[in-house]
Amino acid sequence: MCREEASELSSLKPQLEELGVPLVAVVKENVGTEIQDFRPHFAGDIYIDEKKHFYGPLQRKMGGLGFVRLGVWQNFMRAWRSGYQGNMNGEGFILGGVFVIGAGDQGILLEHKEKQFGDKVDTADVLKAAQKIVPMK
Numbered sequence: 696m697c698r699e700e701a702s703e704l705s706s707l708k709p710q711l712e713e714l715g716v717p718l719v720a721v722v723k724e725n726v727g728t729e730i731q732d733f734r735p736h737f738a739g740d741i742y743i744d745e746k747k748h749f750y751g752p753l754q755r756k757m758g759g760l761g762f763v764r765l766g767v768w769q770n771f772m773r774a775w776r777s778g779y780q781g782n783m784n785g786e787g788f789i790l791g792g793v794f795v796i797g798a799g800d801q802g803i804l805l806e807h808k809e810k811q812f813g814d815k816v817d818t819a820d821v822l823k824a825a826q827k828i829v830p831m832k
Contacts, residue, residue, distance in 0.1 A: 697791075697813060697815070698733065698736040699736075699813075699815065700793070700815045700816065701720065701733065701736040701737040702736045702737075703815065703818050704718065704737070704739075704793070704816075704818060704821065705718065705736065705737055705738035705739070706818070707818055707821060707822055707825075708738045708739065710822055710825075711822075711825055714825050714826060714828065715828075715830055716795075716825045716828055717739060717740065718737075718738060718739030718740075719739050719740050719741075719742065720733075720737050720739060720740070720741045720742070721741075721742050721743075721744050721749045722741060722742070722743055722744070723743075723744060723745075723747050723789055724743065724745065725743050730743070747789075769813075790808065790809040790810070790811075791809050792806065792807055792808040792809055792816075793805070793807040793816040793821065794806055794807070795821055795824035795825055795828070797827065797828045797829065798828055798829060798830055798831040799829075799831050801827075801828065801829060804824040804825075804827050804828065805820055805821060805823075805824035807820070
C-alpha cells in the first residue's frame, strides 16, 4: 500500500471506528525504517507478514517493465504532486491490495487488487463495504 493510499484510508478511521471496524495494514517486510516512515501516513495497526502468507500462494508482481506503463507514471506524478514520496528499499515489485473483511462467515466484502503500481482503492467503496459488516454477537 502506498503512503498516499494509506493516508486516504486513514481519513476513514473515525467512520470505521463508529462502525466498530478496525483499520489494519499488513506489510510484507520492514527494511530499515520503512514501517517507522510509513506510520505517519497510516492511522491503524500495522502487522508484518514476513512469510508473505497474506499475499497468497501466487504473489502478484509487476516487473521492471511496469515502469514503462503510462498509468504507473501518471500514478507516480499524482502522488508526487500531492507531496508523497516512496522509497526504493526492499522488495518493491509485489502488488498490494485493500480488503474489507466481514466478521465470522461474512468473508470478503471488498477486494481491490492493485493492477499496477499506484492503483488505489476508492475510499467510498471501502466505507460502503464496511457499512455492510454485521458485528458478531
